[in-house]
Amino acid sequence: MRKRKGAGRPTISDVAAKAGVSTITVSRALRDPSKVSDHLRRKINNAVRKLNYVPHSHASALASTRSNIIGVIVPSLTNNVFADTLRAIYDELYQGAFQVQLGNSRYVAADEERLVRTFLSQGPSAMIVAGTDQTDATRELLLNAQCPVVQIMEVGDDPIDMMVGFSHFEGGKAAGMHLLKKGYKRIGFLGARMDPRSHRRLEGFVEAMRLGGRYEPDLVMTTTASSSVSLGSELIGQLRKRDPDLDAIFCNNDDLALGALFGCQKAGISVPDELGIVGFNDLEMMAASHPSLTSIRTDRYAIGKRAVEMIKAELEGNPPEEKVVDLGFELQERESTLRTR
């Protein structure tokens, strides 16, 4: 007789034998205890404990065509914004029955598509993807996926399934309106990487400038280079050279804003009197800097938490009424836009 080695650990039949029941009863007792009588359930639980039985996830996934994996795809691993959201996802899943499979799309739509394909091929319990700018093919794959799908970080009117985030356009607009209200006249924009969400922030900013009659295309400085504090420091120097009368900037993100502050300090430019600065996301450091930095606060943690909550609800058969959840943002006004003259 042929023999294979297997994983060498107890299987469901070992449990069944020890408990004196059939394997399917053990399976049921583990997945939906209400389907098994108290008597047998107790015996089974005992056997499980004694044998230290752990279900083999691959066997389960093969038989049921459904794994306990939640696929999460983000465009960056080093961006604090996604790190916070990821942390929330993990916290919310804590000791739950799910495993996270994490993909890094590096802001490349084709990479995202490849990852979606790979993840879906494993029959995930759910999918979480960042943003709303999937390729048509990705969207199609996700629309046909046999699991809940949540798009995070943004909101829009055409969700694949569910959505949690906020409006980057409105965030950018709020930043611009704030600078206008503070009386700044020549207001610039600093943007790095310029992914789709950054573009929408810029659009919101432009909208605000137009409303205030202060839109100056020359004051918009963007680059596809990835964002960093050093870059912010450089860019503010370039933009001031281009227009010495620049008196405020909205930065696409907080790294650039902090860098801009450093750049001003090096050049002896007073913030906020000579130059007002607004960042985006309100990372923790923004409140600690000197001067402290105004920013648009976004609740990345809440986004991750809510996404998992919606998935759990959906999986439990209580689909959330609102498919699109706008968690908003909040302007945190600080010293960098607090003019004293």
Added chain:
Amino acid sequence: MRKRKGAGRPTISDVAAKAGVSTITVSRALRDPSKVSDHLRRKINNAVRKLNYVPHSHASALASTRSNIIGVIVPSLTNNVFADTLRAIYDELYQGAFQVQLGNSRYVAADEERLVRTFLSQGPSAMIVAGTDQTDATRELLLNAQCPVVQIMEVGDDPIDMMVGFSHFEGGKAAGMHLLKKGYKRIGFLGARMDPRSHRRLEGFVEAMRLGGRYEPDLVMTTTASSSVSLGSELIGQLRKRDPDLDAIFCNNDDLALGALFGCQKAGISVPDELGIVGFNDLEMMAASHPSLTSIRTDRYAIGKRAVEMIKAELEGNPPEEKVVDLGFELQERESTLRTR
């Protein structure tokens, strides 16, 4: 006859049928093309393409008791240090045959143990865990694991299997020696969270102070609170209150160092003349701040890259000669310790 639906996508038998061969030949052609004749391999590849066949990873894992998963366990998702390493791991695995399953132990050894158990139960291709402070049980599990195991971020003389990192003790010592060399007299230590690696940095720092005859236990200020820029700003204030003659500090990490700089700026204390500051890790922002901040540069990206390289080598049957790789660190001297008087 009984029927089940399955996943509804092409299986290896579909490919086999279309190519006019047996399933096992397809299996071989896909896993080790050299074992199949050119002729059949071509036919099989064609069939794969036409059917858009993607192997079912769970079925494969079940049959072979080995999955294509690489389990990675880190203590924090939001700490830039691990983010850089993770990014390297993903980059190195790019479009490879592996999937990353990521676990967050939150600096809790028991959580790490639970994660190791879960991951090992899936028969991973390899495991990557942070640090060397696993529980005895975790260590035992990993020692018996049927796959390569790499401990990252640190080095030590007792690897479970392989190790890539650097000596935190030496890093802390180098920071302390640098401050002594610069002529600072009353040198403090600021530490948050104080995980095992932070403790070793502190030990190295203490060693340096002892060597210089300047060890002052009162100047060591630590907290279990998690690290942040704001905290650095607060702590430096507290420590200066405790000892007004304090003239330098080594911060457990860069967030604290930046916060300490901000705290000094708020209090009107000149850095580096009145207070020297050294951070740890040398995050990107350290070079951009004003004044720029001295730090111990560590190559987190290289650590992740090397870890995966070692795994690949091991898996391909070329076990690396050196089981423990020390990637070292480098003191980046900047303005924050550049006294002008």
Added chain:
DNA sequence: TTGTATGCGTTATCAA
């Protein structure tokens, strides 16, 4: 180099 028969550990299906 290729194929046959079977097992991997679980769950869906059907029957009692």
Added chain:
DNA sequence: TTGATAACGCATACAA
């Protein structure tokens, strides 16, 4: 409520 049996899709063991 419980059980017998047949899938799930692939890879191992063995034979040719």
